[in-house]
Amino acid sequence: MEAPRLRLRLPFLLLVALVVSPPANGWPPVAAAARRMRIEPLPTAALRRLYDTSNYGKLQLNNGLALTPQMGWNSWNFFACNINEAVIRDTADALVSTGLADLGYNYVNIDDCWSNVKRGKGDQLLPDPKTFPSGIKALADYVHGKGLKLGIYSDAGIFTCQVRPGSLYHEKDDAAIFASWGVDYLKYDNCYNLGIKPKDRGQDDPALWAGKVGNSWRTTDDIQDTWKSMTDIADKNNKWASYAGPGGWNDPDMLEVGNGGMTFAEYRAHFSIWPLS
Numbered sequence: 403m404e405a406p407r408l409r410l411r412l413p414f415l416l417l418v419a420l421v422v423s424p425p426a427n428g429w430p431p432v433a434a435a436a437r438r439m440r441i442e443p444l445p446t447a448a449l450r451r452l453y454d455t456s457n458y459g460k461l462q463l464n465n466g467l468a469l470t471p472q473m474g475w476n477s478w479n480f481f482a483c484n485i486n487e488a489v490i491r492d493t494a495d496a497l498v499s500t501g502l503a504d505l506g507y508n509y510v511n512i513d514d515c516w517s518n519v520k521r522g523k524g525d526q527l528l529p530d531p532k533t534f535p536s537g538i539k540a541l542a543d544y545v546h547g548k549g550l551k552l553g554i555y556s557d558a559g560i561f562t563c564q565v566r567p568g569s570l571y572h573e574k575d576d577a578a579i580f581a582s583w584g585v586d587y588l589k590y591d592n593c594y595n596l597g598i599k600p601k602d603r604g605q606d607d608p609a610l611w612a613g614k615v616g617n618s619w620r621t622t623d624d625i626q627d628t629w630k631s632m633t634d635i636a637d638k639n640n641k642w643a644s645y646a647g648p649g650g651w652n653d654p655d656m657l658e659v660g661n662g663g664m665t666f667a668e669y670r671a672h673f674s675i676w677p678l679s
Contacts, residue, residue: 462649468617469648471677472587474509476553479627479656483515483564486533487541494548503550509587510545511553512538514564521567527556527576542584553587554580559594568594590616609642613650625655627663632672639679646679654679 475493477485494510497503516538518528529538538554545552556576557568569576569590580588612619621642622635639654646652657676659669 462613462647463615463617464649465617467649468651471651472509472618473505473507474511474551474553475507476509476511476513476589476656478513479625479658480661481513485512485515487536490541490552491544494545494550497550498548503548508550509553510550511555511587511589513555513589514557514562514591515566516555517562517566519566521572525572525575527567527572527579538583538585542586546584551586552584553589554583554585555589555591556580557591557593557595559592560596561594563591563593570595607642609645609652613645617649618651618653620655621652622654625658627658627661629664629668632658632664632668632675636675636679643679652679 475497477489477493481489490510490512497507497510516529516534518530520528522528534541538552542552555562557563558570559568560570561568577588607621608619609621622638625631625635635654639652642652654676657672658664659673664672
């Protein structure tokens with residue numbers, strides 16, 4: 403069973419527009435459609451909340467990064483722990499060959515389970531020699547050679563969610579090794595974090611504070627590949643809309659599009675709702 407997690411990350415909002423096709427027999431007359439609909443105007447207070455940007459800019463890191471939401475791919479929702487360097491290389495190739503890279507989808511992010519189960523000499527993080535035998539530096543070089551960026555995963559606890567070495571007490575050294583490998587993006591999870599005291603559990607809303615330390619933050623529970631999960635998360639994320647903007651973005655968790663749990667129409671809605679998040 404996974405430990406409860408709090409994620410400071412944005413696994414890539416996709417900026418898209420929903421294209422709605424007319425029905426085969428054409429759209430109904432406007433007047434007829436209007437008679438079938440009851441449209442209640444939003445109260446003034448609700449409109450103010452909807453367009454409230456009063457919180458934006460208060461906590462942003464202002465480091466010149468993430469002026470727009472990052473776009474790309476993350477390994478977890480489809481592959482979970484079944485990852486290896488061939489999967490990452492093939493994904494980089496696919497982003498280029500499909501034209502997605504030209505549209506701005508330029509992050510290739512490795513999630514949990516990339517590292518060895520134990521740290522190496524000097525407590526250094528090591529890639530799993532069975533699944534990443536060439537090392538992360540070689541993989542970053544390959545991804546960069548495609549004009550893309552490489553992301554990696556770590557955790558603020560003593561272990562990652564899948565019980566690989568976490569970065570607690572090793573933060574500076576791990577950051578240095580990621581930089582030496584050429585990593586462009588860090589997804590930082592929060593399983594097994596011994597540093598959160600019971601009285602501080604109210605800080606589990608990272609939109610309130612994470613803009614001081616990162617460029618994106620999780621705002622919801624983990625997504626599941628179902629319509630209910632997706633819509634519940636969209637509703638929860640809406641609370642934090644006023645905290646998002648250039649330099650700092652809300653993260654309602656990764657897209658599930660294509661994983662098989664929803665219909666095509668539901669996936670299209672999912673794909674279109676996330677840019678509004």
